[in-house]
Amino acid sequence: MGLRVTITGFLASVTLCIVAATSASAQQSEINNADRMFLIALRQANVWILPTTRQAPDQTTNETVRTAAKELFDAHSRLDIDILKAAGDVGVVLPNDPSNEQQSRIVELGARTGTDHDRAFATTIRAAQGTLLVQGANIRATTRNSALRTLAHLTVHMLLRGMQTIEATGLVDPKAFQLNAKKAEVNAVRIIADNVDPADRELYVKLRQDTLWQAPISREAADRAADNRVRNVSEKVAREHTALSQKIYDLAAKAGVTLPDEPTAEQKSWANAISKSSGPELDRTYANLLRAADGSLITAVAESRASTRDNAVRDLAGSSLDLLLNQMTLLESTGLVSSDSLSAGAPAPAPKASAQSPSPVEESSNNGVLTGIIVLIVAAAGTLWLVRAVGHHGEHRR
Secondary structure (H helix, E strand, O other): OHHHHHHHHHHHHHHHHHHHHHHHHHHHHOOOHHHHHHHHHHHHHHHHHHHHHHHHHHOOOOHHHHHHHHHHHHHHHHHHHHHHHHHHHHOOOOOOOOOHHHHHHHHHHHHOOHHHHHHHHHHHHHHHHHHHHHHHHHHHHHOOOHHHHHHHHHHHHHHHHHHHHHHOOOOOOHHHHOOOOOOOOOOOOOOOOOOOOHHHHHHHHHHHHHHHHHHHHHHHHHHHOOOHHHHHHHHHHHHHHHHHHHHHHHHHHHHOOOOOOOOOHHHHHHHHHHHOOOHHHHHHHHHHHHHHHHHHHHHHHHHHHHHOOOHHHHHHHHHHHHHHHHHHHHHHHOOOOOHHHOOOOOOOOOOOOOOOOOOHHHHHHHHHHHHHHHHHHHHHHHHHHHHHHHHHHHHHHO
C-alpha cells in the first residue's frame, strides 16, 4: 500500500511539472524574431540611457535639463524592470553591458559640461527615443504574445512622455528628428502646400481618411451590433474619431493642406463588409477590420511623431497615437479579434466562423490548457496502470 501511494504521488508531481513546462513552452513559442529584436533593442538602449541620465544632473547648470534627466532616469528604470521580467517570461537572454560604441557615448557625454553637454544630451536621448517609439508601435500592432503586447503598449506611452520632456528643454538638435524610413509617398488626390513637409501632409491625409470611414461605421455598429461590448466600444470609437476629425480639419486648414472628402476605395470596401453583415458576424467583422486598420496605421503615426519638426504635427501625431493605443485595447477587449488581424499590412477579411472567434491571447491560453489536459489524462492513465501492476505483483507474491 505504501509503495502504491509513493508511486502515485511521484507520478502526480511529474504530471504537474510536465503541464507547467508545456504551458511555458507554448508561451515561448509565440515569440518571433521581431519580438526578440524589440526586447534586445530596448534593453540595449537602456544600458546606456540609464547611466547617462543618472550622471546628467551633476553635469548641468540648467534646471530644466536637470529635471528632465531625473524624470527620464526614473521612467527608464521602471521600464527596465518590465523589460527584464518580459524577457524572463519568454526566455530571451538580454545584454547586461553596453557595447563599445555605447560605452564611448557614456564617456563622451560624461566629459561634457554646461551648454555643450546639455545640447548633446538632449539630442542623443531624443534620437534614441524616436527609434524605439517606432519599434514599440510596430510590436504593439503585430505581436501575438500578450506579455510583449503589454510591454510595447507601456513602452510607447512612456516614450511619448519622455520625448515631450526632452523636447521641452528647447535644446534638441534637428538631426534628432531623422529616421531611416521611407519618404512619404504623396497621393495625387491632394493639393501640395509648399510650406508643408510631404511627410507631414501625408499624416494629415492618412488620419483624415481613417476617420472618414471609422467614424460613420462605428456609429452604425453602435446601433446594430449584437454584442453589448461591441456596441459600447463602437460608440466610444465613433466619438473619439469625430473629435479627431475636427482637430485634423482645423490644423490642416491652418497649414494650407487640402484634405480628401472620401475614404480610399479599400476603406469603403471594409465599411461595406461591416454594413452588409449582421448579428455576431457584424461584431466579428467590425472588431477585426478596425483592429487590423489601426495596426496598419500606428507605425506610420509613430514615425511621424518621431521625425516631424512641425510642432502642430507633432501634437497631432502624439494624440493620434494615444487614440490608436486606446482603441486597439478596446477592440481586443471584445474577445473577437483573431490572430489574422494582428498585421502591419492591410486588413484581412474578418473570419466568418459560426462560433465566436477567440482572441490571440485566448487562442494561446486555450491551446495551453488543452495540451495540459491531454498530458494529465495520459499521466493519470499511466499512474493507474502502474498501481494496478504493483498490486497484482504483490498478490502474486502472496
